Amino acid sequence: MLALTSLKLSHFRSHKRAQMALDGRPVALHGPNGAGKTNVIEAVSLFSPGRGLRRASAADMTRRPEALGWKLTGVLETQGKRYEIETWSESGAARQVRLDGKSASQIALGQIARVVWLIPAMDRLWIEGAEGRRRFLDRIALSFDPGHAEASLTYDKAMRERNRLLKDEVRDAHWYGALEQQMAAAGHRIHQGRVAALDHLRRAQNDAETAFPTAELDLIQSEGEMPETEADLREALQESRFRDIAAGRALVGPHRSDLYGVYAAKCVPAKDCSTGEQKALLISLILANARALSGLIGTPPILLLDEVSAHLDAGRRAALYDEICALSAQAWMTGTGPELFAELGDRAQYLSVTEADGLSQVSPA
Structure with a gap:
Protein backbone atom coordinates (compact mmCIF):
# COMPACT_ATOMS: atom_id res chain seq x y z
CA MET A 1 0.00 0.00 0.00
CA LEU A 2 1.15 3.53 -0.80
CA ALA A 3 0.11 6.14 1.76
CA LEU A 4 1.15 9.27 3.55
CA THR A 5 1.16 8.58 7.29
CA SER A 6 2.20 12.08 8.30
CA LEU A 7 1.78 15.47 6.66
CA LYS A 8 2.90 18.92 7.79
CA LEU A 9 2.17 22.21 6.03
CA SER A 10 4.03 25.42 6.80
CA HIS A 11 3.01 28.75 5.28
CA PHE A 12 1.34 26.95 2.41
CA ARG A 13 -1.60 28.79 0.81
CA SER A 14 -4.13 29.53 3.57
CA HIS A 15 -2.42 27.22 6.08
CA LYS A 16 0.12 28.88 8.35
CA ARG A 17 0.67 25.59 10.12
CA ALA A 18 -1.14 22.27 9.85
CA GLN A 19 -0.17 18.79 10.96
CA MET A 20 -1.98 15.52 10.23
CA ALA A 21 -1.38 11.99 11.49
CA LEU A 22 -2.81 9.47 9.04
CA ASP A 23 -3.44 5.73 9.19
CA GLY A 24 -3.59 4.79 5.50
CA ARG A 25 -7.38 4.76 5.17
CA PRO A 26 -9.13 7.08 2.71
CA VAL A 27 -9.20 10.66 4.02
CA ALA A 28 -12.44 12.65 3.96
CA LEU A 29 -11.80 16.39 4.28
CA HIS A 30 -14.96 18.38 4.92
CA GLY A 31 -15.68 22.00 5.68
CA PRO A 32 -17.22 25.17 4.22
CA ASN A 33 -16.21 26.61 0.88
CA GLY A 34 -13.00 28.62 1.13
CA ALA A 35 -11.79 26.90 4.30
CA GLY A 36 -8.71 25.43 2.62
CA LYS A 37 -9.64 21.82 1.76
CA THR A 38 -8.29 21.97 -1.79
CA ASN A 39 -5.11 23.53 -0.46
CA VAL A 40 -4.47 20.38 1.58
CA ILE A 41 -4.82 18.02 -1.37
CA GLU A 42 -2.75 20.39 -3.51
CA ALA A 43 -0.01 19.92 -0.91
CA VAL A 44 -0.34 16.13 -1.28
CA SER A 45 -0.07 16.48 -5.08
CA LEU A 46 3.37 18.03 -4.60
CA PHE A 47 4.68 14.70 -3.34
CA SER A 48 4.84 13.77 -7.03
CA PRO A 49 6.76 15.45 -9.90
CA GLY A 50 5.45 18.62 -11.47
CA ARG A 51 3.59 21.75 -10.43
CA GLY A 52 0.76 20.08 -8.57
CA LEU A 53 -2.92 19.82 -9.29
CA ARG A 54 -3.39 23.56 -9.82
CA ARG A 55 -0.26 23.87 -11.99
CA ALA A 56 0.67 26.92 -9.91
CA SER A 57 4.08 28.51 -9.62
CA ALA A 58 6.02 28.05 -6.40
CA ALA A 59 5.54 31.75 -5.65
CA ASP A 60 1.75 31.44 -5.90
CA MET A 61 1.66 28.72 -3.25
CA THR A 62 3.15 30.81 -0.45
CA ARG A 63 0.93 32.17 2.29
CA ARG A 64 0.05 35.85 2.00
CA PRO A 65 0.83 38.49 3.08
CA GLU A 66 4.07 37.14 4.56
CA ALA A 67 5.29 35.56 1.29
CA LEU A 68 8.21 33.95 3.13
CA GLY A 69 8.09 30.72 1.18
CA TRP A 70 6.52 27.41 2.12
CA LYS A 71 7.47 23.91 3.21
CA LEU A 72 5.76 20.51 3.14
CA THR A 73 6.98 17.53 5.14
CA GLY A 74 5.60 14.03 4.95
CA VAL A 75 6.25 10.39 5.72
CA LEU A 76 5.43 8.10 2.82
CA GLU A 77 5.07 4.37 3.36
CA THR A 78 4.98 1.90 0.48
CA GLN A 79 5.50 -1.84 0.26
CA GLY A 80 7.26 -2.09 3.59
CA LYS A 81 9.51 0.93 3.02
CA ARG A 82 9.35 4.32 4.73
CA TYR A 83 10.51 7.61 3.22
CA GLU A 84 10.80 11.04 4.81
CA ILE A 85 10.11 13.66 2.17
CA GLU A 86 10.49 17.43 2.29
CA THR A 87 9.67 19.84 -0.49
CA TRP A 88 9.82 23.61 -0.23
CA SER A 89 10.30 26.94 -1.91
CA GLU A 90 12.01 30.03 -0.53
CA SER A 91 10.95 33.48 -1.66
CA GLY A 92 9.26 32.19 -4.81
CA ALA A 93 12.25 30.17 -6.04
CA ALA A 94 11.77 26.83 -7.81
CA ARG A 95 10.75 24.13 -5.39
CA GLN A 96 13.34 21.75 -3.98
CA VAL A 97 13.06 18.17 -2.78
CA ARG A 98 14.85 16.28 -0.04
CA LEU A 99 14.42 12.52 0.33
CA ASP A 100 15.53 10.91 3.60
CA GLY A 101 17.65 13.97 4.33
CA LYS A 102 19.37 14.09 0.94
CA SER A 103 18.70 16.39 -2.00
CA ALA A 104 16.73 14.65 -4.72
CA SER A 105 15.18 15.41 -8.10
CA GLN A 106 11.47 15.46 -8.76
CA ILE A 107 11.95 12.47 -11.06
CA ALA A 108 13.43 10.52 -8.11
CA LEU A 109 10.34 11.49 -6.13
CA GLY A 110 8.19 10.10 -8.93
CA GLN A 111 9.89 6.73 -8.59
CA ILE A 112 8.38 6.20 -5.14
CA ALA A 113 5.25 8.37 -5.08
CA ARG A 114 2.51 7.88 -7.65
CA VAL A 115 -0.30 10.43 -7.27
CA VAL A 116 -3.38 10.71 -9.50
CA TRP A 117 -6.04 13.39 -9.22
CA LEU A 118 -9.43 14.56 -10.38
CA ILE A 119 -10.42 18.18 -9.78
CA PRO A 120 -13.47 20.25 -10.84
CA ALA A 121 -11.44 22.10 -13.50
CA MET A 122 -11.12 18.77 -15.31
CA ASP A 123 -14.90 18.43 -15.65
CA ARG A 124 -14.58 20.36 -18.92
CA GLY A 298 2.03 -3.77 -6.83
CA THR A 299 0.24 -0.87 -5.14
CA PRO A 300 -2.40 1.67 -6.16
CA PRO A 301 -1.49 5.36 -6.33
CA ILE A 302 -2.61 7.98 -3.89
CA LEU A 303 -5.87 9.40 -5.26
CA LEU A 304 -6.87 13.07 -4.91
CA LEU A 305 -10.57 13.64 -5.58
CA ASP A 306 -11.63 17.25 -5.12
CA GLU A 307 -15.41 17.75 -4.71
CA VAL A 308 -15.82 14.28 -6.17
CA SER A 309 -19.47 14.00 -5.13
CA ALA A 310 -20.51 16.75 -7.57
CA HIS A 311 -22.86 15.34 -10.24
CA LEU A 312 -22.96 11.92 -8.52
CA ASP A 313 -26.15 10.53 -7.01
CA ALA A 314 -26.01 8.60 -3.72
CA GLY A 315 -25.86 5.20 -5.45
CA ARG A 316 -22.94 6.05 -7.70
CA ARG A 317 -21.20 7.84 -4.82
CA ALA A 318 -21.44 4.65 -2.74
CA ALA A 319 -20.12 2.63 -5.69
CA LEU A 320 -17.12 4.96 -5.97
CA TYR A 321 -16.28 4.56 -2.29
CA ASP A 322 -16.60 0.78 -2.57
CA GLU A 323 -14.16 0.72 -5.50
CA ILE A 324 -11.66 2.94 -3.67
CA CYS A 325 -11.74 0.66 -0.63
CA ALA A 326 -11.50 -2.47 -2.80
CA LEU A 327 -8.33 -0.99 -4.31
CA SER A 328 -6.93 -0.34 -0.80
CA ALA A 329 -6.06 3.16 -2.04
CA GLN A 330 -5.46 6.15 0.17
CA ALA A 331 -7.89 8.56 -1.46
CA TRP A 332 -8.03 12.17 -0.27
CA MET A 333 -11.55 13.49 -0.90
CA THR A 334 -13.10 16.88 -0.22
CA GLY A 335 -16.68 17.92 0.35
CA THR A 336 -18.67 20.58 2.17
CA GLY A 337 -20.14 18.24 4.78
CA PRO A 338 -19.57 14.84 6.40
CA GLU A 339 -22.90 13.58 5.03
CA LEU A 340 -21.31 13.36 1.58
CA PHE A 341 -19.10 10.56 2.91
CA ALA A 342 -21.74 8.71 4.92
CA GLU A 343 -21.45 5.61 2.73
CA LEU A 344 -17.80 5.24 3.77
CA GLY A 345 -18.63 4.74 7.43
CA ASP A 346 -15.59 3.75 9.47
CA ARG A 347 -13.62 2.82 6.35
CA ALA A 348 -12.32 6.42 6.20
CA GLN A 349 -10.51 8.92 8.38
CA TYR A 350 -12.38 12.22 8.76
CA LEU A 351 -10.73 15.64 9.02
CA SER A 352 -12.53 18.92 9.51
CA VAL A 353 -11.14 22.00 7.77
CA THR A 354 -12.25 25.36 9.13
CA GLU A 355 -11.25 28.99 8.72
CA ALA A 356 -11.02 31.54 11.54
CA ASP A 357 -9.26 34.91 11.73
CA GLY A 358 -7.78 34.34 8.31
CA LEU A 359 -6.20 31.02 9.26
CA SER A 360 -7.15 27.58 7.93
CA GLN A 361 -7.21 24.83 10.54
CA VAL A 362 -7.30 21.04 10.12
CA SER A 363 -8.51 18.84 12.97
CA PRO A 364 -9.87 15.31 13.44
CA ALA A 365 -13.63 15.21 12.99
Whole structure:
Protein backbone atom coordinates (compact mmCIF):
# COMPACT_ATOMS: atom_id res chain seq x y z
CA MET A 1 0.00 0.00 0.00
CA LEU A 2 1.15 3.53 -0.80
CA ALA A 3 0.11 6.14 1.76
CA LEU A 4 1.15 9.27 3.55
CA THR A 5 1.16 8.58 7.29
CA SER A 6 2.20 12.08 8.30
CA LEU A 7 1.78 15.47 6.66
CA LYS A 8 2.90 18.92 7.79
CA LEU A 9 2.17 22.21 6.03
CA SER A 10 4.03 25.42 6.80
CA HIS A 11 3.01 28.75 5.28
CA PHE A 12 1.34 26.95 2.41
CA ARG A 13 -1.60 28.79 0.81
CA SER A 14 -4.13 29.53 3.57
CA HIS A 15 -2.42 27.22 6.08
CA LYS A 16 0.12 28.88 8.35
CA ARG A 17 0.67 25.59 10.12
CA ALA A 18 -1.14 22.27 9.85
CA GLN A 19 -0.17 18.79 10.96
CA MET A 20 -1.98 15.52 10.23
CA ALA A 21 -1.38 11.99 11.49
CA LEU A 22 -2.81 9.47 9.04
CA ASP A 23 -3.44 5.73 9.19
CA GLY A 24 -3.59 4.79 5.50
CA ARG A 25 -7.38 4.76 5.17
CA PRO A 26 -9.13 7.08 2.71
CA VAL A 27 -9.20 10.66 4.02
CA ALA A 28 -12.44 12.65 3.96
CA LEU A 29 -11.80 16.39 4.28
CA HIS A 30 -14.96 18.38 4.92
CA GLY A 31 -15.68 22.00 5.68
CA PRO A 32 -17.22 25.17 4.22
CA ASN A 33 -16.21 26.61 0.88
CA GLY A 34 -13.00 28.62 1.13
CA ALA A 35 -11.79 26.90 4.30
CA GLY A 36 -8.71 25.43 2.62
CA LYS A 37 -9.64 21.82 1.76
CA THR A 38 -8.29 21.97 -1.79
CA ASN A 39 -5.11 23.53 -0.46
CA VAL A 40 -4.47 20.38 1.58
CA ILE A 41 -4.82 18.02 -1.37
CA GLU A 42 -2.75 20.39 -3.51
CA ALA A 43 -0.01 19.92 -0.91
CA VAL A 44 -0.34 16.13 -1.28
CA SER A 45 -0.07 16.48 -5.08
CA LEU A 46 3.37 18.03 -4.60
CA PHE A 47 4.68 14.70 -3.34
CA SER A 48 4.84 13.77 -7.03
CA PRO A 49 6.76 15.45 -9.90
CA GLY A 50 5.45 18.62 -11.47
CA ARG A 51 3.59 21.75 -10.43
CA GLY A 52 0.76 20.08 -8.57
CA LEU A 53 -2.92 19.82 -9.29
CA ARG A 54 -3.39 23.56 -9.82
CA ARG A 55 -0.26 23.87 -11.99
CA ALA A 56 0.67 26.92 -9.91
CA SER A 57 4.08 28.51 -9.62
CA ALA A 58 6.02 28.05 -6.40
CA ALA A 59 5.54 31.75 -5.65
CA ASP A 60 1.75 31.44 -5.90
CA MET A 61 1.66 28.72 -3.25
CA THR A 62 3.15 30.81 -0.45
CA ARG A 63 0.93 32.17 2.29
CA ARG A 64 0.05 35.85 2.00
CA PRO A 65 0.83 38.49 3.08
CA GLU A 66 4.07 37.14 4.56
CA ALA A 67 5.29 35.56 1.29
CA LEU A 68 8.21 33.95 3.13
CA GLY A 69 8.09 30.72 1.18
CA TRP A 70 6.52 27.41 2.12
CA LYS A 71 7.47 23.91 3.21
CA LEU A 72 5.76 20.51 3.14
CA THR A 73 6.98 17.53 5.14
CA GLY A 74 5.60 14.03 4.95
CA VAL A 75 6.25 10.39 5.72
CA LEU A 76 5.43 8.10 2.82
CA GLU A 77 5.07 4.37 3.36
CA THR A 78 4.98 1.90 0.48
CA GLN A 79 5.50 -1.84 0.26
CA GLY A 80 7.26 -2.09 3.59
CA LYS A 81 9.51 0.93 3.02
CA ARG A 82 9.35 4.32 4.73
CA TYR A 83 10.51 7.61 3.22
CA GLU A 84 10.80 11.04 4.81
CA ILE A 85 10.11 13.66 2.17
CA GLU A 86 10.49 17.43 2.29
CA THR A 87 9.67 19.84 -0.49
CA TRP A 88 9.82 23.61 -0.23
CA SER A 89 10.30 26.94 -1.91
CA GLU A 90 12.01 30.03 -0.53
CA SER A 91 10.95 33.48 -1.66
CA GLY A 92 9.26 32.19 -4.81
CA ALA A 93 12.25 30.17 -6.04
CA ALA A 94 11.77 26.83 -7.81
CA ARG A 95 10.75 24.13 -5.39
CA GLN A 96 13.34 21.75 -3.98
CA VAL A 97 13.06 18.17 -2.78
CA ARG A 98 14.85 16.28 -0.04
CA LEU A 99 14.42 12.52 0.33
CA ASP A 100 15.53 10.91 3.60
CA GLY A 101 17.65 13.97 4.33
CA LYS A 102 19.37 14.09 0.94
CA SER A 103 18.70 16.39 -2.00
CA ALA A 104 16.73 14.65 -4.72
CA SER A 105 15.18 15.41 -8.10
CA GLN A 106 11.47 15.46 -8.76
CA ILE A 107 11.95 12.47 -11.06
CA ALA A 108 13.43 10.52 -8.11
CA LEU A 109 10.34 11.49 -6.13
CA GLY A 110 8.19 10.10 -8.93
CA GLN A 111 9.89 6.73 -8.59
CA ILE A 112 8.38 6.20 -5.14
CA ALA A 113 5.25 8.37 -5.08
CA ARG A 114 2.51 7.88 -7.65
CA VAL A 115 -0.30 10.43 -7.27
CA VAL A 116 -3.38 10.71 -9.50
CA TRP A 117 -6.04 13.39 -9.22
CA LEU A 118 -9.43 14.56 -10.38
CA ILE A 119 -10.42 18.18 -9.78
CA PRO A 120 -13.47 20.25 -10.84
CA ALA A 121 -11.44 22.10 -13.50
CA MET A 122 -11.12 18.77 -15.31
CA ASP A 123 -14.90 18.43 -15.65
CA ARG A 124 -14.58 20.36 -18.92
CA LEU A 125 -11.99 17.93 -20.26
CA TRP A 126 -14.09 16.65 -23.16
CA ILE A 127 -15.31 20.07 -24.32
CA GLU A 128 -12.21 22.24 -23.83
CA GLY A 129 -9.25 22.56 -26.17
CA ALA A 130 -6.89 19.70 -27.00
CA GLU A 131 -4.14 21.08 -24.74
CA GLY A 132 -6.09 20.15 -21.61
CA ARG A 133 -6.62 16.59 -22.84
CA ARG A 134 -2.93 16.22 -23.70
CA ARG A 135 -2.03 17.41 -20.19
CA PHE A 136 -4.53 14.94 -18.70
CA LEU A 137 -3.08 12.04 -20.70
CA ASP A 138 0.49 13.08 -19.91
CA ARG A 139 -0.25 12.98 -16.17
CA ILE A 140 -1.51 9.42 -16.62
CA ALA A 141 1.57 8.51 -18.69
CA LEU A 142 3.76 10.08 -15.99
CA SER A 143 2.14 7.85 -13.36
CA PHE A 144 3.39 4.80 -15.30
CA ASP A 145 6.75 6.26 -16.35
CA PRO A 146 8.25 9.08 -14.22
CA GLY A 147 10.71 9.76 -17.06
CA HIS A 148 7.80 11.01 -19.18
CA ALA A 149 8.14 14.40 -17.51
CA GLU A 150 11.78 14.77 -18.57
CA ALA A 151 10.90 13.91 -22.17
CA SER A 152 8.13 16.53 -22.13
CA LEU A 153 10.44 19.22 -20.77
CA THR A 154 13.14 18.39 -23.33
CA TYR A 155 10.66 18.46 -26.20
CA ASP A 156 9.05 21.75 -25.13
CA LYS A 157 12.41 23.49 -24.70
CA ALA A 158 13.69 22.36 -28.11
CA MET A 159 10.39 23.28 -29.78
CA ARG A 160 10.44 26.78 -28.27
CA GLU A 161 13.95 27.35 -29.58
CA ARG A 162 12.99 26.02 -33.02
CA ASN A 163 9.87 28.22 -33.04
CA ARG A 164 12.07 31.28 -32.48
CA LEU A 165 14.06 30.35 -35.57
CA LEU A 166 10.84 29.90 -37.53
CA LYS A 167 9.46 33.28 -36.50
CA ASP A 168 12.76 34.90 -37.49
CA GLU A 169 12.38 33.10 -40.86
CA VAL A 170 15.80 31.48 -40.54
CA ARG A 171 16.26 29.18 -43.55
CA ASP A 172 19.76 27.82 -42.92
CA ALA A 173 19.30 24.08 -42.26
CA HIS A 174 22.37 24.08 -40.00
CA TRP A 175 20.43 25.88 -37.27
CA TYR A 176 17.63 23.33 -37.18
CA GLY A 177 19.42 19.98 -37.15
CA ALA A 178 20.30 19.59 -33.47
CA LEU A 179 16.95 20.96 -32.28
CA GLU A 180 15.00 18.63 -34.56
CA GLN A 181 17.06 15.68 -33.35
CA GLN A 182 16.13 16.56 -29.74
CA MET A 183 12.48 17.01 -30.68
CA ALA A 184 12.42 13.70 -32.56
CA ALA A 185 13.97 11.71 -29.69
CA ALA A 186 11.86 13.28 -26.96
CA GLY A 187 8.73 13.48 -29.11
CA HIS A 188 8.88 9.79 -29.98
CA ARG A 189 9.21 8.92 -26.30
CA ILE A 190 6.24 11.14 -25.43
CA HIS A 191 4.11 9.50 -28.11
CA GLN A 192 5.10 5.99 -27.03
CA GLY A 193 4.36 6.88 -23.41
CA ARG A 194 0.89 8.08 -24.33
CA VAL A 195 0.18 5.00 -26.43
CA ALA A 196 1.33 2.75 -23.58
CA ALA A 197 -0.82 4.67 -21.08
CA LEU A 198 -3.91 4.21 -23.24
CA ASP A 199 -3.15 0.50 -23.53
CA HIS A 200 -2.89 0.23 -19.73
CA LEU A 201 -6.22 2.05 -19.33
CA ARG A 202 -8.00 -0.12 -21.90
CA ARG A 203 -6.90 -3.33 -20.22
CA ALA A 204 -7.79 -2.04 -16.76
CA GLN A 205 -11.28 -1.05 -17.93
CA ASN A 206 -11.91 -4.31 -19.78
CA ASP A 207 -10.76 -6.50 -16.88
CA ALA A 208 -12.89 -4.81 -14.21
CA GLU A 209 -16.50 -4.95 -13.13
CA THR A 210 -17.40 -1.39 -12.28
CA ALA A 211 -20.40 0.83 -11.75
CA PHE A 212 -18.82 3.49 -13.93
CA PRO A 213 -19.06 3.61 -17.73
CA THR A 214 -16.24 2.44 -19.95
CA ALA A 215 -14.64 4.94 -22.32
CA GLU A 216 -13.25 3.94 -25.70
CA LEU A 217 -10.07 5.98 -26.12
CA ASP A 218 -7.95 6.91 -29.09
CA LEU A 219 -5.03 9.21 -29.80
CA ILE A 220 -5.61 11.34 -32.87
CA GLN A 221 -3.74 14.11 -34.69
CA SER A 222 -5.18 17.52 -35.55
CA GLU A 223 -3.63 17.11 -39.01
CA GLY A 224 -2.21 14.02 -40.72
CA GLU A 225 -0.64 11.16 -38.78
CA MET A 226 1.88 11.10 -35.96
CA PRO A 227 5.16 9.60 -37.29
CA GLU A 228 5.65 6.20 -35.69
CA THR A 229 9.45 6.19 -35.30
CA GLU A 230 12.05 8.67 -34.11
CA ALA A 231 13.62 8.73 -37.59
CA ASP A 232 10.22 9.35 -39.22
CA LEU A 233 9.50 12.25 -36.84
CA ARG A 234 12.90 13.82 -37.52
CA GLU A 235 12.30 13.52 -41.26
CA ALA A 236 8.79 14.98 -40.93
CA LEU A 237 10.17 17.98 -39.04
CA GLN A 238 12.78 18.54 -41.74
CA GLU A 239 10.22 18.32 -44.53
CA SER A 240 7.83 20.67 -42.71
CA ARG A 241 10.29 23.55 -42.20
CA PHE A 242 8.94 25.81 -44.94
CA ARG A 243 5.33 25.22 -43.86
CA ASP A 244 6.38 25.83 -40.30
CA ILE A 245 8.12 29.10 -41.22
CA ALA A 246 4.89 30.31 -42.81
CA ALA A 247 2.91 29.32 -39.68
CA GLY A 248 5.56 30.50 -37.21
CA ARG A 249 5.33 27.23 -35.25
CA ALA A 250 5.82 23.48 -35.57
CA LEU A 251 2.92 21.78 -37.34
CA VAL A 252 3.98 18.18 -36.72
CA GLY A 253 4.74 16.33 -33.48
CA PRO A 254 3.13 15.09 -30.27
CA HIS A 255 2.02 18.63 -29.39
CA ARG A 256 -0.57 18.22 -32.18
CA SER A 257 -2.11 15.08 -30.66
CA ASP A 258 -5.53 14.90 -29.04
CA LEU A 259 -7.31 12.40 -26.80
CA TYR A 260 -10.64 11.25 -28.24
CA GLY A 261 -13.16 9.46 -26.03
CA VAL A 262 -16.47 7.71 -26.61
CA TYR A 263 -19.04 6.54 -24.05
CA ALA A 264 -18.79 2.88 -25.06
CA ALA A 265 -22.23 1.64 -23.98
CA LYS A 266 -24.02 4.41 -25.86
CA CYS A 267 -21.55 4.91 -28.75
CA VAL A 268 -21.73 8.65 -28.02
CA PRO A 269 -18.63 10.90 -28.21
CA ALA A 270 -17.68 12.06 -24.72
CA LYS A 271 -17.98 15.70 -25.79
CA ASP A 272 -21.69 15.13 -26.54
CA CYS A 273 -22.52 13.38 -23.25
CA SER A 274 -24.37 15.00 -20.38
CA THR A 275 -22.43 16.70 -17.57
CA GLY A 276 -23.08 13.74 -15.27
CA GLU A 277 -21.97 11.23 -17.89
CA GLN A 278 -18.78 13.19 -18.58
CA LYS A 279 -18.01 13.20 -14.85
CA ALA A 280 -18.66 9.45 -14.63
CA LEU A 281 -16.32 8.82 -17.58
CA LEU A 282 -13.58 10.83 -15.90
CA ILE A 283 -13.97 8.89 -12.65
CA SER A 284 -13.87 5.66 -14.65
CA LEU A 285 -10.52 6.67 -16.19
CA ILE A 286 -9.04 7.66 -12.82
CA LEU A 287 -10.10 4.32 -11.32
CA ALA A 288 -8.71 2.48 -14.36
CA ASN A 289 -5.42 4.35 -13.91
CA ALA A 290 -5.32 3.24 -10.26
CA ARG A 291 -6.14 -0.39 -11.09
CA ALA A 292 -3.51 -0.48 -13.84
CA LEU A 293 -0.84 0.95 -11.53
CA SER A 294 -1.77 -1.50 -8.80
CA GLY A 295 -1.20 -4.39 -11.21
CA LEU A 296 1.99 -2.89 -12.62
CA ILE A 297 3.85 -1.78 -9.49
CA GLY A 298 2.03 -3.77 -6.83
CA THR A 299 0.24 -0.87 -5.14
CA PRO A 300 -2.40 1.67 -6.16
CA PRO A 301 -1.49 5.36 -6.33
CA ILE A 302 -2.61 7.98 -3.89
CA LEU A 303 -5.87 9.40 -5.26
CA LEU A 304 -6.87 13.07 -4.91
CA LEU A 305 -10.57 13.64 -5.58
CA ASP A 306 -11.63 17.25 -5.12
CA GLU A 307 -15.41 17.75 -4.71
CA VAL A 308 -15.82 14.28 -6.17
CA SER A 309 -19.47 14.00 -5.13
CA ALA A 310 -20.51 16.75 -7.57
CA HIS A 311 -22.86 15.34 -10.24
CA LEU A 312 -22.96 11.92 -8.52
CA ASP A 313 -26.15 10.53 -7.01
CA ALA A 314 -26.01 8.60 -3.72
CA GLY A 315 -25.86 5.20 -5.45
CA ARG A 316 -22.94 6.05 -7.70
CA ARG A 317 -21.20 7.84 -4.82
CA ALA A 318 -21.44 4.65 -2.74
CA ALA A 319 -20.12 2.63 -5.69
CA LEU A 320 -17.12 4.96 -5.97
CA TYR A 321 -16.28 4.56 -2.29
CA ASP A 322 -16.60 0.78 -2.57
CA GLU A 323 -14.16 0.72 -5.50
CA ILE A 324 -11.66 2.94 -3.67
CA CYS A 325 -11.74 0.66 -0.63
CA ALA A 326 -11.50 -2.47 -2.80
CA LEU A 327 -8.33 -0.99 -4.31
CA SER A 328 -6.93 -0.34 -0.80
CA ALA A 329 -6.06 3.16 -2.04
CA GLN A 330 -5.46 6.15 0.17
CA ALA A 331 -7.89 8.56 -1.46
CA TRP A 332 -8.03 12.17 -0.27
CA MET A 333 -11.55 13.49 -0.90
CA THR A 334 -13.10 16.88 -0.22
CA GLY A 335 -16.68 17.92 0.35
CA THR A 336 -18.67 20.58 2.17
CA GLY A 337 -20.14 18.24 4.78
CA PRO A 338 -19.57 14.84 6.40
CA GLU A 339 -22.90 13.58 5.03
CA LEU A 340 -21.31 13.36 1.58
CA PHE A 341 -19.10 10.56 2.91
CA ALA A 342 -21.74 8.71 4.92
CA GLU A 343 -21.45 5.61 2.73
CA LEU A 344 -17.80 5.24 3.77
CA GLY A 345 -18.63 4.74 7.43
CA ASP A 346 -15.59 3.75 9.47
CA ARG A 347 -13.62 2.82 6.35
CA ALA A 348 -12.32 6.42 6.20
CA GLN A 349 -10.51 8.92 8.38
CA TYR A 350 -12.38 12.22 8.76
CA LEU A 351 -10.73 15.64 9.02
CA SER A 352 -12.53 18.92 9.51
CA VAL A 353 -11.14 22.00 7.77
CA THR A 354 -12.25 25.36 9.13
CA GLU A 355 -11.25 28.99 8.72
CA ALA A 356 -11.02 31.54 11.54
CA ASP A 357 -9.26 34.91 11.73
CA GLY A 358 -7.78 34.34 8.31
CA LEU A 359 -6.20 31.02 9.26
CA SER A 360 -7.15 27.58 7.93
CA GLN A 361 -7.21 24.83 10.54
CA VAL A 362 -7.30 21.04 10.12
CA SER A 363 -8.51 18.84 12.97
CA PRO A 364 -9.87 15.31 13.44
CA ALA A 365 -13.63 15.21 12.99
